[in-house]
Amino acid sequence: MPPERPGAVVRLDAVLVPVLAIATALALGGVILWAAGPRFEGSYLGIGFVAEAYLSLLEGAFGSRAAIVDTTLRTVPYVFSGLAVMLAFRGGLFNIGAEGQLTVGALAAAWAGFSLDLPAIIHLPVVLAAGCLAGAVWGGVAGLLKARTGAHEVITTIMLNYIGGQLASYLLNGPLRDRSPLNVIAQTPKIAEGARLPDLLPGLHAGVLLAGIVAMVTWFIVWKTTTGFELRMVGANADAAAYAGVNVVRRMTWALGVSGLLAGLAGAVQVAGVNYRSTLGFNIGYGFDSIAIALLGRNTVSGVVLSSVLFAALRTGATKLQFRTQVSADIISVIQALVLLLVAAEQIVRWLYRLRAADAVTQAPEDGATAAIPPSPAGGEG
Amino acid sequence: MSPIESHERTTTPNDLRQSARSAPIPSGTRGTGDPTFLLEARHLTKRYGPVIANRDVSFAVRPGEIVALLGENGAGKSTLMNVLYGMTVPDAGELAIDGKVVRLRSPRDALARGIGMVHQHFMLVPPFTVAENVALGNEPSRRGAIDIATVEARVASLASRFGIDVDPRAIVRDLSVGQQQRVEIVKALDRGARVLILDEPTAVLTPQEAEGLFRVLRGLAADGTAIVFISHKLGEVLSLAHRIVVMRRGAVVGEVLPEDATAESLAAMMVGREVMLRVDKSPSTPTEDRIVVRDLRVAGDHGGVAVDGVSFAVRAGEIVGIAGVQGNGQTELVEAISGLRPTAGGTLSLVGVEAHGLDVRARSMAGLAHVPEDRQRHGLVLPFSVADNLVLNRYHLPPLAQRGVRQARAIVAVARDLVARFDIRTPSPEVPVQALSGGNKQKVIIARELSHGLRALVAAQPTRGVDVGSIEFIHRSLVDARDAGAAVLVVSAELDELLSIADRILVMYRGRIVGEVPGSEATREGIGLFMAGGGGATQGSPPAGFAREDDVHYVN
């Protein structure tokens, strides 16, 4: 088990490995692009094609003001859902259910946005709170089941994703559907003007600010408060936490509940800042992406934020890459999978680059004492 | 012993037993190359990071010989044994079987060469039957399917031959600890073990069960099996072994024949100096009741009653020890008192307050401290810093936290103070506690628990796996806590520990208190009788029907 507070050497290492993982994944992606490109036409080797592909990816993500705005907008929900997964990880829990929590969060936020008639100053907070609450319930159910019955949260959150999808399908075709005769889509009506996030800059809603604030608050809670201390204690050694007087049942439920809250907030911010409504099928793919983001970010807040930017940039730039090269945008998923693979199995990266392993604190097994503490799901480097 | 013979013996182990040897056991030697050695370790060294677990260890055993490997917890016995069994590959040195150097890369290699092992933590798959467990790794099959009937027959035959009572079709999960140990022995014999290594086999047994085990082992030895018996209990080593090898701090420090040794001389070899048997302390002056248990009942992990109507009181200013073989309900009792485990009946009051409904935190706030039995699992959060571990029970209180926000400066200040007061050897309070040695880890716990508003203390196995220096320090701390007016309840499997520090000793057997002895009058023998469920001459009477129950399980 790696120490929580790494020394300076390890900290450098914690940055180096993800960076090398990303570089390696991009290199491998380049090989795939090269293979898919027009490499055998005349003397053309196709290297230029790969370069063009990546340049267009970069340009698509950061090449213009609009591109930067788009990348930023995409970063926002990733930050929330990535933090959601990270927070659960810190509590030793694996939240695969960000997608379902995000879905119900969006539903609740949209409902609060179109059905309530409130003054603007409280309507927006109510909308966001509704999303948080719904997400918290969806995550909290898994937490409660884990804490009370031992039902593994990985399984229950997967199942809750599907149940959330069906719930959305039911609500968006039934009670919450936009009944205007012109609407033919399974979606809610648009939310009230007062319930929308204001724009900071043209096209860039205030959710960006919120994401920054929430990231800082999350950092503060996890690392500076007693609650966060309990969370990390439960994550590192639930038995010791119970012994130290932590109510483990409550803390686990809390962890998945707050994790769900953050994911629900992601959904609510998309509703209040981007779509202004909840539409069936708009929340696909966040679940697995957020796991990748949390892992790539080493379960640290700053890591999550940076990884979110990376994933958002990949997704944003994909359009231009596809447009320029007419290569399937699935290449982005391949690159993401490679990044995740190399971050998760960092031995590969270390082996590739001959990095010295972080000084693992090894110790002799003590007679009579079984150090049979199962590893926490995520490598818990600070 | 020629290689061919050795091969044959490996495949048909019973040959050897049938030609049971009765030759006198040759006297011990640490020299190498003796052709009569069945298994020999030469100059083994094994390191774990900076820790040297085995340093140039040489060790050997002959057929039909019972060799005891004696040493304290942490002396390197388990590492040596793991090397002998192929579970650990040594950094240096070699193993020889029948005089030939072998490399054991896995237990499979060891088993193939006739080395069997009974682990302290049983290697039995709970949902499997006895026969399936015995078969595992050496399964006979017929037309693709396991021929379990053959294994059942083999188990039955081995069992009857060595007087071991096991039902081959029983599910292991349902067996008692003693029975499971027998399954382990049968398993090893079934694999054709010529060398049987037993790791602390009596730790989980009553003295009577242990005596039964010894009979089995003597029978096996008479039959030609070489037995390596790992223990830190002097008495059983003296009574059982033909030869005693003593280890200390990873190295072999001596080798003696039992007839040349006394308990005192062995102890001196083990610890490197005379053991201070009694902690220097004044007579206790108990005052009011702090921990009062009345007719307490607690459920065990797998249903069943672990604590079955226990009543006692611990007063301020005294140390009460609870003796007993592990697994007689002590763990559950301690967990019930500390609030980790719900009670199933009876009452419990702490510091004058009815504890029912109070959670761990509330009890802790009321002044109850708890040194847990398993410090790795319960006592410490290994990846956290020493400082965080030193405040694990008070992190939420001012000045360590203000309105839910932790105060780093205050935490470090407290930590520095405790590190100094309790002589915790750590480079800084910021390093992860997992970097510390076992004794220093335990000191972290002791420091944390004894350093604040202490009114009652429950300490379970407070010195397990701790070096001698730390043991003295810990014992001193417990007595000091008593003298400062705390009620101290010490649960220990080490009788000597209780004899040296407790003012009163209660003995637990099968979930009940079966005897109480004042510390000053206690003897090993008297308490040992209680521990075995036998009536005591001093006081108290055995629970009704204990004798009958006792003999239901094992027929030796």
Next chain:
Amino acid sequence: MKSRRELILALGAVPILAACGGEAAAPAKAEPTKAPAAAAPTTAAAAPTKAPEPTKAPAAAAPTAAPAKVLKVGLVTDVGKVDDKSFNESAWNGAKKGAADVKGESKYVETQNPNDYKKNIQQFISEKYDIIVTVGFLLGEATIEAAKANPGIKFIGVDQFQEKAVENLAGLIFEEDKAGYMVGALAALYSKAGKVGAVLATDVVPPVWRFGEGFRAGAKASKPGVDIQIVYHSDVGPEKTFDDPEWGKATALSMIDKGVDVIFGAGGKTGNGALYGVADRKDKGVVAIGVDTDQWNTVPEAKAVLLSSGMKIIDQGVADIIKAVSENKFKGGNVLGKVGLAPFHDLDSKVDAAVKTKLEEIRKGLDGGTIKTDVKPAKG
């Protein structure tokens, strides 16, 4: 290419293409513009002779437009691929053809996630494309928004009905209910067992629902008492409902087990699955009807059992609008595309003349407004 010729030849023989214009059945009151010249109702007489060989088409189109610069046509798919054998593919074919006809160039971007609609459209805007085709009603909102913000660019929204006409946006819409009605009529008239079935993607998606309910209405009207089995794949979300051929096949087989002998498969790959299912039981004399395009061309595995397809002529509709742009005849608003039945191909001989006559009557009735499908634009 071969397909088009055959299609049109067949139309000559069996003029059952319902090219519905005018006020007939637009979902709401807005007035659809008539499809531009080339999209005018194909008549029995005109079609075979005028059908241009596509290879020659550019030559014919060039003199009319002769644009100074190359017209750039961009297409954004709905979630899916341009080779989906369904509406994305059809629209892409139309865009390619339309661009080729006017010597322009065409490019596509495949959408991977609904959140990318805006961005993918934006890609073509920033590359200064002249015409942007967006496929699928889910892109409607994003397309309107983009059109309003970029008045200099012409937009074509396939399956996108517009409440208020946007000047530079042509919403190419189809009356799937009428196509479904004709399919239903064909199925009911053809069925010997008196049992017809439809295997559809989710009823949450309006065009699918209109196909299904049109099918019901058409079958019921043409042969009262016919057993109509309609099964929607609504138990999965919209992201999966079009991509589940295994389900489509199993559903078709379940219908065949119960004696259904004509099955309409509508709903992307899920509908294709139904065609595969029917092909699997071809020894039983069961036939299938495809959807969107003439699936005799796109699902070769089902050729032998494919009776017809309920078509939305997306490709021609898109190509025609592109042509209109090049000729400066573009007009915003709803443009009603043509729907109709594809030729019977291999099974032509098995369809009675009486059935063909009856279908032609129905086409005229739908066209002229004397037959109403009474299908609402969307469920609920």
Next chain:
Amino acid sequence: MTRGRFLFVLACIGALVAAVETLRSPDVSAAVVAASMLATTLRFATPLTLGALAGMFCERSGVANIAIEGMMLSAAFGAFIVAAMTRSLAAGVVAGMVVGATMALLHAWLSVTLRVDQIVSGTVINIMAAGVTGFLSTEVVRRKAIEGAGLLPAWRVPVLSDLPVVGPIFQQQPIAWATLALVIGAHFVLFRTVWGLRVRAVGELPRAAHAAGISVQQTRYAAVMVGGAIAGIGGAYFTLEAVPVFEPMMTNGRGFIALAALIFGGWTPAGAWVASLLFAAANALHINAQQFGIPVPSQIVGMFPYVLTIVILAGAIGRVTPPAAVGQPYVPD
């Protein structure tokens, strides 16, 4: 699977059939409906059962597998493309198994050798399978205009398949038959063979298996790869038995329903099969009810397997116990 849960399942299936029977239209005989529902159920159950068996071998050895979906999807693609290239369906099935086993090898390498968290490893495989098959189906299948090699022909049981009503049940395609054989085979392998005993031991208490001379790593590799090969057959089902094409994401979440079936069935082959049948029967009911014009709450049908799995996990209808060591990498020493 406990007796109580088994009876619960039987009751569910009975209720499903009864529901259709009572509400069906008068001109279709009850026997026809029952036979048709059974046929549909068996068909839907095939990939679920295969997926669940795949997960079972994996998890019984102590390696959690949430990557059944990814393994099946990549195998579906591999089977399709090899069959199309070689024009041999048998080669396609073999290729499916090889691809499935290869993905499993990756899973084993990551989670057994490198000790990457098993859930993370599964996530990697799922994301990678979706990306790679999507990419290749565009860049290879589309660009080279590859056409499928058709479908595996049905195998008919001589006399029974000609019976009027129940005939269709006895004319299943090879993978459907193989699935039934695999359920029995998996049960035999797991509970009656030496290897099965070792797999279970490694999944329950790996140090005991290690101490008994069994290589935990090798056993886990083998079990995970056997599971992967079975998932590969499940993948081949999609492209060689159900439909003659490959479509991106065509497994459509069935790997996760299979996971649910595995859990619901208590990690036993028979249980997983029964659970797969139950979940498949719910889908069959959904289809059949609509055929008879009965409105069905589709979302409820869609939720059914997932809700049931949560209920089971929470211990409401009997309790399931996962293999004790599942999810934990084995660190000898």
